[in-house]
Amino acid sequence: MQVLATLKSRKLTPEQLFMLSVLAVNGGNYLYNLILGRVLGPAQFADAAVLITFLLVLSFIAMTFQLVTAKFSVLFEDGLFKSFIAKVYKQAFFTGLLLGLLIIVFASQLQSLFNTSSSSMFVIFGFGVPLYFLMSVNRGAYQGKKAYKSLSITYQAEMLSRLLITLGIILLCNIKSSWVIAIGILLSFGFGLFPFKAKQFSFKKIASLDNTYSKQIKRFYLLTAFYELTQIIINNSDILLVKHYFETYEAGLYASLALIGRIVYFIAWMFVMLLLPAVVALQKEGKDTASVLFKYIGYIAVISAIIILVCLGCPELIIKLLFGEAYIAMAPLLWKYAIATSMFAISNIFAYYYLSLDKYVPVIISGIFGMLQVALVIFYHDSLAQVVHMQIIAMALLLVIQLVFFRYKILRDKKLSLN
Structure with missing residues (x-):
């Protein structure tokens, strides 16, 4: 009580x-x-x-x-x-x-x-x-x-x-x-x-913004548009490629696997929505922003670990409860797909953090590994299991590179502050 x-x-x-x-x-x-x-x-x-x-x-x-x-x-x-x-x-x-x-x-x-x-x-x-x-x-x-x-x-x-x-x-x-x-x-x-x-939406002539603001907005538009393109490639290319390369029945099975495995990503998106305005506001006030990043990375890492363990421990039960017996063939791949999406979700937080700070290198990194994932699936798609394995390879490399870049930035900023 x-x-x-x-x-x-x-x-x-x-x-x-x-x-x-x-x-x-x-x-x-x-x-x-x-x-x-x-x-x-x-x-x-x-x-x-x-x-x-x-x-x-x-x-x-x-x-x-x-x-x-x-x-x-x-x-x-x-x-x-x-x-x-x-x-x-x-x-x-x-x-x-x-x-x-x-x-x-x-x-x-x-x-x-x-x-x-x-x-x-x-x-x-x-x-x-x-x-x-x-x-x-x-x-x-x-x-x-x-x-x-x-x-x-x-x-x-x-x-x-x-x-x-x-x-x-x-x-x-x-x-x-x-x-x-x-x-x-x-x-x-x-x-x-x-x-x-409705008052904010009008087709009438709009007062032009100062040139400095316009350049700032255009730069962020380009950075964000490029990063969202990498998100499209990484998060959706597998389903579309499977639909293209495999029979309709197998594509339907894979769609169920992707839906369950992506629960990590959809939960992570909740933290991204909170991350961006928080980081921008702290930067505007001249305060440290890394603490916000660490907090949300910690949340996602814990949630990801729990989901992977559950998918590993009882995959057949999960698929039977959610989709039914017709989709049971996907059970052995469930925890593997969860690993791929977990690594992507954590990498995503790093990228959006730097995007909020107008840093473009992590965005380019995501683009490179998004194309790598597509290339791997195009060349290696003998089975649905192989498609999942290619995604694990691409996302593992992406996460490692994002961590290396973050470490490099921390050390570099410390050196600059000492000089």
């Missing part, structure tokens, strides 16, 4: 509430994917996995705008912030419009490339792309201003609407088609826009 009273007396911080919200959102997204896997079966789930992967790719591209908005929402205030946010909204909308049109125009080619049953799912998905980019800028503003309540609402609205709409149509109308999943994704972008500050 005394423990309960103590917990009630303690108020959760906005950061803690946001962390709980992200865990709930990730849980909901997992539930969405797990139910699709069970209801559709491996072959049809392979098509769904392509759309879900496209959604992840889109999220990484749009994340460029979100992170740029988040960083400069910390640095800019009043009139300067209003000019900045209006300009970013405009840029994001037209970028989303262009990408959406490209997806719609090349829908048939995408169907052929990824061996899907329909091209209409790509057309429907393309209509939602501009909305997703607007949603990302909106989230970036809340992230930078540390308005974690509003930020949590946008993520929850997107997740819940996609879950309820998609599964509602599939289960109530008994329609098991890829276009249903695409409609659920499209409508969820609209729900994810709320709460939305």
Whole structure:
């Protein structure tokens, strides 16, 4: 009773509430994917996995705008912030419009490339792309201003609407088609826009920013865009390559493996969302930033170790509970895939830390090893096990290089401070 009273007396911080919200959102997204896997079966789930992967790719591209908005929402205030946010909204909308049109125009080619049953799912998905980019800028503003309540609402609205709409149509109308999943994704972008500050979005002429600020923003845009490209390659290339090289049934099995193994990455993303504004704010105040990095690295390392041990100890039970007997062939690879994603998640924290500080070397390192992962899978894909082993090699090398670079920077900064 005394423990309960103590917990009630303690108020959760906005950061803690946001962390709980992200865990709930990730849980909901997992539930969405797990139910699709069970209801559709491996072959049809392979098509769904392509759309879900496209959604992840889109999220990484749009994340460029979100992170740029988040960083400069910390640095800019009043009139300067209003000019900045209006300009970013405009840029994001037209970028989303262009990408959406490209997806719609090349829908048939995408169907052929990824061996899907329909091209209409790509057309429907393309209509939602501009909305997703607007949603990302909106989230970036809340992230930078540390308005974690509003930020949590946008993520929850997107997740819940996609879950309820998609599964509602599939289960109530008994329609098991890829276009249903695409409609659920499209409508969820609209729900994810709320709460939305419409006054900040305008097509009218925007007051130009000072040349110094413009150069600073462009530099961070380029750094972030390049890094998000490496994220797309590392986090999604394996599923798309497996879909290309393997039969539909095997691709569906691999999609289930990737979904379970990536839980480490999705949990790590929660800490990245908190890391960037915290590091930028400390740098602005001239304070030490490494302590924030160490804290989040510690969290992820502990969580990763627990997940790997659980996957190693009872892989068959996990797969039976989450996806069912049809996917049991993936059990021996589960802990190995978890190792690969754990190393990627830790490397990711290092990269985003340096990205927050405008350091570009870790971004280039990630790009090199992202391409290495693709090359390894292209040349070595005799089996699904070999695909996983290639990812472990690439991510192990990436983590080692990131640690070496971090150590080098610490020693270099100490030498400079002594001179």
